[in-house]
């Protein structure tokens with residue numbers, strides 16, 4: 001894809017997330033690997049109103065080259081890419097149901113959500129909770145980096161999901177699947193549920209290797 005097409009793709013997918021209430025205010029950020037480094041959404045920008053020409057371009061070392069100043073989570077994105085050579089895009093949101101789950105006291109911090117559906121297993125799989133640090137804190141980037149070799153998706157405590165994937169469309173789909181599964185999980189709180197069995201999860205991992 002040409003640089004112009006990648007920029008258009010970021011703007012279009014970000015607006016779609018915003019228009020469906022998955023991002024609001026100036027929350028969340030997106031990055032995509034390009035030939036000369038990374039394109040990132042600018043800090044303080046609304047996903048509903050991005051300008052393709054003003055997206056931040058960072059060089060392979062993460063230095064700001066052009067466009068507006070990058071997201072304050074640029075180091076977090078870089079820390080994840082450093083551990084996931086196959087990743088070409090990262091999406092971070094403050095999507096409501098995922099954030100709600102990230103605030104719960106009694107969750108399994110090693111794997112926050114149960115395997116309720118096949119698509120959750122196929123697109124997300126395991127989801128560890130990253131301890132709370134302030135947005136943009138280098139310690140947050142470090143904590144994500146430490147988990148990223150084993151996990152392409154993590155949930156930041158009292159904050160929101162971070163998902164990497166081979167392409168921006170895959171990162172967006174996985175983030176949406178995570179949000180919908182968090183919504184299901186909350187809706188089912190008072191009811192006895194029947195998640196997929198370990199055998200069913202293993203079968204999906206065989207059929208759809210990530």
Ligand SMILES: O=C(CO)COP(=O)(O)O
Pocket residue numbers: 026027028029041042043044045070071072073092094135136
């Ligand atoms: O979600 C955010 C911080 O975690 C938004 O920050 P930026 O506006 O700097 O991207």
Ligand SMILES: [Zn+2]
Pocket residue numbers: 027028092093094135159160
């Ligand atoms: Zn955030």
